[in-house]
Amino acid sequence: MARSERVPLSKLDPRAPLVLDTRELGRRPGSQREVSRTVPAPADLGIEVLGVAEGSPVELDLRLEAVMEGVLVTGTATAALSGECVRCLEPISDEVEVRFQELFVYDDRDVDPDEELEVSTLQDDLVDLEPLLREAVVLALPFQPLCTEDCPGLCAECGARLAEDPDHVHHEPVDPRWAALGALAEPEQAED
Ligand SMILES: [Zn+2]
Ligand SMILES: [Zn+2]
Numbered sequence: 001m002a003r004s005e006r007v008p009l010s011k012l013d014p015r016a017p018l019v020l021d022t023r024e025l026g027r028r029p030g031s032q033r034e035v036s037r038t039v040p041a042p043a044d045l046g047i048e049v050l051g052v053a054e055g056s057p058v059e060l061d062l063r064l065e066a067v068m069e070g071v072l073v074t075g076t077a078t079a080a081l082s083g084e085c086v087r088c089l090e091p092i093s094d095e096v097e098v099r100f101q102e103l104f105v106y107d108d109r110d111v112d113p114d115e116e117l118e119v120s121t122l123q124d125d126l127v128d129l130e131p132l133l134r135e136a137v138v139l140a141l142p143f144q145p146l147c148t149e150d151c152p153g154l155c156a157e158c159g160a161r162l163a164e165d166p167d168h169v170h171h172e173p174v175d176p177r178w179a180a181l182g183a184l185a186e187p188e189q190a191e192d
Pocket of ligand 1: 085086087088089090146147148151152153
């Protein structure tokens with residue numbers, strides 16, 4: 001006889017670093033467990049210009065709490081960020097700490113089909129933390145990361161970092177051999 005249960009596209013691996021096993025809670029509302037672990041960051045944790053390098057440590061402090069419908073996961077994640085300033089392309093190193101909370105409902109519980117897409121579910125009483133972590137990290141990042149708040153960016157003409165050389169100016173391209181002479185001969189700018 002064919003089974004009518006929905007089969008998840010991919011089975012979670014209980015040993016995967018971002019998979020949490022809730023079976024110890026025994027589905028008893030009120031039972032809870034604290035989990036602290038450091039896991040290697042999954043790929044693409046962040047946005048294009050700023051993120052957590054794949055494999056670098058992510059510290060997780062989590063509380064798993066059984067409730068009637070499922071397991072409530074509350075926690076924080078801390079990780080080092082690397083990326084580059086969108087204005088001057090200098091490397092940026094920073095740290096991100098995010099908090100998250102999500103209810104994962106038991107997968108054998110009837111869920112209103114309209115609701116289904118928005119609900120996180122347990123799979124065989126396992127929690128896949130990765131989507132939750134990814135969402136929390138992405139939301140915490142600035143859209144336009146900057147090395148400093150008032151980074152002046154790069155010179156449009158020569159690409160120099162204006163933060164390092166804020167006053168430099170460009171005149172007509174000058175043969176470098178004449179540059180010294182040209183500077184002397186430069187007429188004072190008259191204002192009228
Ligand atoms: Zn910058
Ligand atoms: Zn320049």
